[in-house]
Amino acid sequence: xxxxxxxxxxxxxxxxxxxxxxxxxxxxxxxxxxxxxxxxxxxxxxxxxxxxxxxxxxxxxxxxxxxxxxxxxxxxxxxxxxxxxxxxxxxxxxxxxxxxxxxxxxxx
Amino acid sequence: xxxxxxxxxxxxxxxxxxxxxxxxxxxxxxxxxxxxxxxxxxxxxxxxxxxxxxxxxxxxxxxxxxxxxxxxxxxxxxxxxxxxxxxxxxxxxxxxxxxxxxxxxxxxxxxxxxxxxxxxxxxxx
Numbered sequence: 001x002x003x004x005x006x007x008x009x010x011x012x013x014x015x016x017x018x019x020x021x022x023x024x025x026x027x028x029x030x031x032x033x034x035x036x037x038x039x040x041x042x043x044x045x046x047x048x049x050x051x052x053x054x055x056x057x058x059x060x061x062x063x064x065x066x067x068x069x070x071x072x073x074x075x076x077x078x079x080x081x082x083x084x085x086x087x088x089x090x091x092x093x094x095x096x097x098x099x100x101x102x103x104x105x106x107x108x
Numbered sequence: 109x110x111x112x113x114x115x116x117x118x119x120x121x122x123x124x125x126x127x128x129x130x131x132x133x134x135x136x137x138x139x140x141x142x143x144x145x146x147x148x149x150x151x152x153x154x155x156x157x158x159x160x161x162x163x164x165x166x167x168x169x170x171x172x173x174x175x176x177x178x179x180x181x182x183x184x185x186x187x188x189x190x191x192x193x194x195x196x197x198x199x200x201x202x203x204x205x206x207x208x209x210x211x212x213x214x215x216x217x218x219x220x221x222x223x224x225x226x227x228x229x230x231x232x233x
Contacts, residue, residue, distance in 0.1 A: 034219035043206050043223035044155070055217070087155060091218055096172045099155035 002026050002093050006086075006100035012108040019075040021103045023088035028068045032092035035064055035073045037084045038102075044087060048073065075105070083107055110134040112207050112224035119230050120201075126194040126231075130207030130224050137183045137190055138163045141213040145220065146181060146192045150203035161190055162212070197231045204228050 003026040013019045023033070031051040036044035037058075046055045048064035051071060061076040075082055088100040116128035130144070137144060143162035149155050159171040161181045171179050180193045194201060209222035 032218070034217075036220075043226050044220070045223070046217065046219050046221050049217040049219040053217075055221070089155075089219065095170060096157045098157070101154050 001096060002029065002090050002098050004088055004090055004098050004100035006088055006103050008103060009101070010104045010106065012106045013075075013078045014108045015080065016077050017108075019078050019082070019105055021073040021086055021105070023066075023071040023073070023100050025069045025071075025090055027093070029090040029092035031067045032090060033064075033066070033071050034089045034091065036087045036089065037082075038087065039084045047086070078105070078107070080107060110209060110222045112209060112222055114205075114207055114224040114227050116227055116229075118228055119232065120197050121233050122198055122231055123196055126197050126201065126205075126229055127191065128205055128207070128227055128229070129189055129191045131187065131189040132209070133188075135209065137161075137188050138185055140164055141211055141216070143210050143212050144181075144183070144190045145208045145210060147206045147208055147220070148203040149206065149226075152200070153203065156203075158192070158194075160210075199231050202229065202231045 005024045007022045033051045035048040037047045038044040052064045063074050065072045085102045085104045087102045091097050111133045113131045120126045143160045145160040146158040159181050161169050161183050178195045183190045204226045206226050207224040208220040210220050
C-alpha cells in the first residue's frame with residue numbers, strides 16, 4: 001500500500017499571499033495524483049488530477065506540480081473562500097487507492 | 109450532470125450490518141468506462157477507500173483488505189444504484205460514508221470526480 005504524506009498539517013496564510021502544500025508518496029505514482037478541496041459539511045471536491053490538470057470550476061490561482069513521489073499544490077493569492085482542508089490521493093497503484101491525511105489552510 | 113444521492117440509516121448497533129444506497133442520475137451504473145466506489149472518513153482513519161463495483165461485460169468487485177471479509181457492494185441496474193453492506197460493525201466503523209463515481213478511461217480524470225452528499229453513520233448501542 002502506498003503511503004501518502006502531506007505537510008504541513010496546518011498552514012496559515014495572509015489574504016493575497018501564496019500558499020504551498022506538499023504531498024509525498026512512499027513510492028512513485030508517476031503523474032497519477034489528485035488533489036481535493038473539502039469544506040466543512042461537504043464531500044471532497046476534485047481540484048487537480050494528473051498532478052497538474054485543474055478540474056472544472058476552479059480558478060487559475062490553483063496549480064499543481066510534481067511527478068514520481070513529490071507533489072505540490074499552490075494557491076497563488078489566497079482568498080477567504082479557499083479556507084478548507086486539502087487532500088492528495090494517488091490512483092497509480094491499486095489496491096488500494098490512498099489519500100494523504102490532509103492540510104488545513106487557514107487565513108492568518 | 110451526474111449526481112449521486114445517498115440514503116440509509118445514521119445509527120447502527122454493534123455487530124449488526126450497515127446498509128447504504130447510492131442512487132445515480134445522469135449516468136448508468138452499467139457504464140463500461142466508470143466505476144462506483146464507497147469511501148469513508150473518520151478522524152482516526154482519514155479518508156479510506158472501501159471498495160468498488162464496475163461493469164465490463166460482467167460485474168466486478170474489489171474491496172480493501174481492511175474490510176474484505178465484511179463488505180459487499182451490489183449494483184442494481186433496475187434502479188440505477190449501488191449499495192454498501194458492512195457486516196459485524198464495531199464503534200471503530202463510525203464514520204461519514206461517501207459514494208463516489210470515477211471515470212476509468214485513459215482519456216478522463218480517473219480520480220473521484222463525483223461524490224454523494226455523505227452519510228454520518230454512528231455505531232452505538
